Amino acid sequence: MTAAASRLDDMFIALADPTRRAIVARLARGDATVNELAAPFDMTLPGISKHLKVLERCGLITRTRSAQFRPCHLERAALDEVADWIAENQRIWSQRFDKLDQHLRGLQGMPGTAPPQHGEDIHE
Amino acid sequence: MTAAASRLDDMFIALADPTRRAIVARLARGDATVNELAAPFDMTLPGISKHLKVLERCGLITRTRSAQFRPCHLERAALDEVADWIAENQRIWSQRFDKLDQHLRGLQGMPGTAPPQHGEDIHE
DNA sequence: TGCTTATTTGACTTCTTGGTTAATTAACCG
DNA sequence: CGGTTAATTAACCAAGAAGTCAAATAAGCA
Numbered sequence: 192m193t194a195a196a197s198r199l200d201d202m203f204i205a206l207a208d209p210t211r212r213a214i215v216a217r218l219a220r221g222d223a224t225v226n227e228l229a230a231p232f233d234m235t236l237p238g239i240s241k242h243l244k245v246l247e248r249c250g251l252i253t254r255t256r257s258a259q260f261r262p263c264h265l266e267r268a269a270l271d272e273v274a275d276w277i278a279e280n281q282r283i284w285s286q287r288f289d290k291l292d293q294h295l296r297g298l299q300g301m302p303g304t305a306p307p308q309h310g311e312d313i314h315e
Numbered sequence: 316m317t318a319a320a321s322r323l324d325d326m327f328i329a330l331a332d333p334t335r336r337a338i339v340a341r342l343a344r345g346d347a348t349v350n351e352l353a354a355p356f357d358m359t360l361p362g363i364s365k366h367l368k369v370l371e372r373c374g375l376i377t378r379t380r381s382a383q384f385r386p387c388h389l390e391r392a393a394l395d396e397v398a399d400w401i402a403e404n405q406r407i408w409s410q411r412f413d414k415l416d417q418h419l420r421g422l423q424g425m426p427g428t429a430p431p432q433h434g435e436d437i438h439e
Numbered sequence: 440t441g442c443t444t445a446t447t448t449g450a451c452t453t454c455t456t457g458g459t460t461a462a463t464t465a466a467c468c469g
Numbered sequence: 470c471g472g473t474t475a476a477t478t479a480a481c482c483a484a485g486a487a488g489t490c491a492a493a494t495a496a497g498c499a
Contacts, residue, residue, distance in 0.1 A: 197333065199333075200331055200332070203327050203328075204327075204328075204331045204486095206327045207324055207327035207328045207331055208324070208487090209323075209324060210487095212323075215404070216404075219404065224446090225445070225446060225447090226444090226446085234487095234489095235488075235489065235490080236445085236446070236447090237446090237447075237448080237488080237490085238487070238488055238489075239446095240446065240447060240448090241486085241487070242487090244447095256495095258445090258495095258496060258497065259444065259446075259495060259496045259497060260444095260446085261445080261446065261447090265408060267405070267408040267409060270401060270404060270408070271405075273401060274398075274401045274402070274405060277394060277397060277398045277401060278398070280340075280343065280394060281391075281394055281395075283343045284343050284389060284391040284394070285391060332456095332457085334457090348475075348476090349475070349476060349477090350474090350475065350476080358457095358459095359458075359459065359460080360475085360476070360477085361458085361459075361460085361476085361477075361478085362457070362458055362459075363476095364476065364477060364478090365456090365457070365458080366457085369456095380465095382465090382466060382467065382475090383465060383467060383474065383475045383476075384466095384475065384476085385475080385476065385477090
């Protein structure tokens with residue numbers, strides 16, 4: 192099975208690289224060309240080009256064509272999907288803790304600590 | 316240069332894998348042993364063990380020892396760092412757009428579209 | 440037309456990742 | 470003690486990621 196990565200996967204992967212996050216940070220200040228984006232980094236142009244492709248694949252940036260330049264543009268809505276995942280999980284986790292189920296922790300982590308799982312609803 | 320990944324890197328990397336996100340989702344319902352975590356997946360135990368190590372490295376889970384079991388526990392605070400990064404960036408991006416700097420978009424993406432950058436403050 | 444600038448593609452290398460099987464460590468149970 | 474269960478480590482492999490250099494493409498400019 193090759194190439195089955197979800198959009199969420201791609202988003203997290205894209206953000207996992209510090210160079211890419213720096214590029215994104217730069218783009219937050221306004222559109223920029225590939226050369227401009229490459230300037231601060233000790234990396235060749237093709238290297239940057241690859242990073243941009245990753246950012247493009249997950250929808251974080253788009254590229255238009257203007258003469259021989261290909262200005263990069265940040266898509267502000269793209270972060271929402273990740274933000275939603277995080278928010279949803281923070282909600283769920285807190286809920287769980289509010290139920291005080293966790294004060295047993297450390298006493299016995301044996302099987303059975305968890306509620307009776309039936310459906311395995313991995314809700315992603 | 317080996318092993319220079321930041322905690323934020325590790326966090327995004329950990330969340331980039333669907334199996335690991337599923338494990339995390341499962342743990343949100345309560346602590347669980349490695350075998351319990353492995354059950355829903357078509358993967359060998361050592362495979363799961365590796366995933367757990369990744370989750371542990373970034374602080375998303377901790378493991379205690381209870382007899383021959385090593386129950387995994389979700390650290391609810393760990394998500395905060397990522398959440399903060401996301402929130403901060405959403406804020407910045409929106410700010411930028413509120414300034415109406417972007418309605419020029421498409422007219423000319425030429426160098427100079429961005430404000431005078433001096434310090435390259437990559438603020439991460 | 441031919442030169443220059445901007446960017447991408449291709450081919451290649453190296454390191455990492457995700458997964459496997461087989462063997463090992465740990466701790467319980469009879 | 471000896472056997473069973475839980476989990477990890479070790480050794481390995483295939484695929485992917487990150488980076489390089491060299492060549493190709495695209496579009497302005499003289």
